[in-house]
Amino acid sequence: MNKPYIVDHSYEGIRIDRWIRNNLGNVPQGLIEKSLRAGKIKLNKKKTKSSTKLKVKDIINVYNLKFEEKIIQKKIKFKPSDEVIKENEDLIIDDNENFIVVNKDSGIAVQGGTKSKKNLIDIFSKSKIFENSKPYSVHRLDKDTSGVFIIAKNRDTAKLFTSLFRLRKIHKTYLAICYGELETNKGVLDQDLVRYEGSKKIIENSKTIFKVLDKNSNCSLLEMNPITGRKHQLRKQLSLIGHPIYGDDKYTFEKNLKTKNKELMLHSYKIKFIINNKKFTFKALLPNYFKKLIKTKRLKFLNL
Numbered sequence: 313m314n315k316p317y318i319v320d321h322s323y324e325g326i327r328i329d330r331w332i333r334n335n336l337g338n339v340p341q342g343l344i345e346k347s348l349r350a351g352k353i354k355l356n357k358k359k360t361k362s363s364t365k366l367k368v369k370d371i372i373n374v375y376n377l378k379f380e381e382k383i384i385q386k387k388i389k390f391k392p393s394d395e396v397i398k399e400n401e402d403l404i405i406d407d408n409e410n411f412i413v414v415n416k417d418s419g420i421a422v423q424g425g426t427k428s429k430k431n432l433i434d435i436f437s438k439s440k441i442f443e444n445s446k447p448y449s450v451h452r453l454d455k456d457t458s459g460v461f462i463i464a465k466n467r468d469t470a471k472l473f474t475s476l477f478r479l480r481k482i483h484k485t486y487l488a489i490c491y492g493e494l495e496t497n498k499g500v501l502d503q504d505l506v507r508y509e510g511s512k513k514i515i516e517n518s519k520t521i522f523k524v525l526d527k528n529s530n531c532s533l534l535e536m537n538p539i540t541g542r543k544h545q546l547r548k549q550l551s552l553i554g555h556p557i558y559g560d561d562k563y564t565f566e567k568n569l570k571t572k573n574k575e576l577m578l579h580s581y582k583i584k585f586i587i588n589n590k591k592f593t594f595k596a597l598l599p600n601y602f603k604k605l606i607k608t609k610r611l612k613f614l615n616l
Contacts, residue, residue: 314374316373319372323366324366324471327362327364328365328372341509352375354373396430400414400436400439401441406594409465410464410465411473412462413583414460414462418457418599420432451473457579458602459580482584483583483584487602487613488550488578490556491557492531493532494534500519503518504516504517505517517540518542518549519538520549523535523536526612527611544562547560547578558576560578577602579598579602581598582594582596598613598615
């Protein structure tokens with residue numbers, strides 16, 4: 313059974329696997345790859361790869377309706393209250409005609425998933441700031457990571473930011489508090505990270521420039537500038553060298569550590585880029601819990 317979908321302007325230049333997840337549901341990458349190879353999902357009635365980028369008026373044909381109904385879970389949009397919308401509007405650092413910059417709270421996702429949960433895109437889609445447009449997510453920030461986050465107001469700006477990120481022309485600075493005292497005060501973390509797409513093992517090289525701002529025998533305060541943009545890059549890298557981030561339940565040796573922290577001590581502190589020869593720099597104030605741990609651990613940070 314063939315069910316056709318026509319690609320509209322908002323998905324121009326987007327990979328077909330991303331379109332599938334956004335429009336059909338949270339399908340595992342391995343299942344997407346398998347369906348494309350088998351011809352169960354075609355582009356303009358032809359087999360295609362998951363990396364193929366879409367054009368306006370392309371037709372995506374889904375031939376296996378049973379697969380669509382049983383395997384795919386549709387994303388449920390979060391319906392924010394006026395209070396939640398106002399709370400997040402108050403976190404805006406900058407608002408212009410093409411994008412906003414937000415100091416994202418820890419514990420809030422950027423986009424929704426298969427379960428109804430609070431996320432920035434659904435919240436701002438109901439904000440008056442986007443009443444004549446729609447919010448576009450242009451980069452990643454983990455749910456538990458706080459700090460600078462950019463949301464585009466139109467498709468063209470979203471495509472521009474995506475291109476700048478891909479060309480590594482957007483420079484991000486993170487602050488992290490990790491367990492233990494780093495031996496070297498600055499350097500480059502250059503490691504191969506492993507992730508999985510279904511049963512497929514993928515190894516990706518990752519690079520991050522780091523600088524120790526202060527440290528003691530218990531912990532270290534780091535400034536980190538990622539060169540590559542791998543998933544959970546900073547968290548994985550610090551864990552691999554034996555210095556997991558405070559509050560990280562996923563990449564840690566928590567059972568061997570005496571103290572635990574509820575919040576992830578990773579903050580997207582600053583972002584810099586140039587558009588049309590104009591320089592942009594945005595900083596996000598540290599959350600109170602981050603400041604508190606700095607003081608509790610007797611670390612020094614000049615911009616506290």
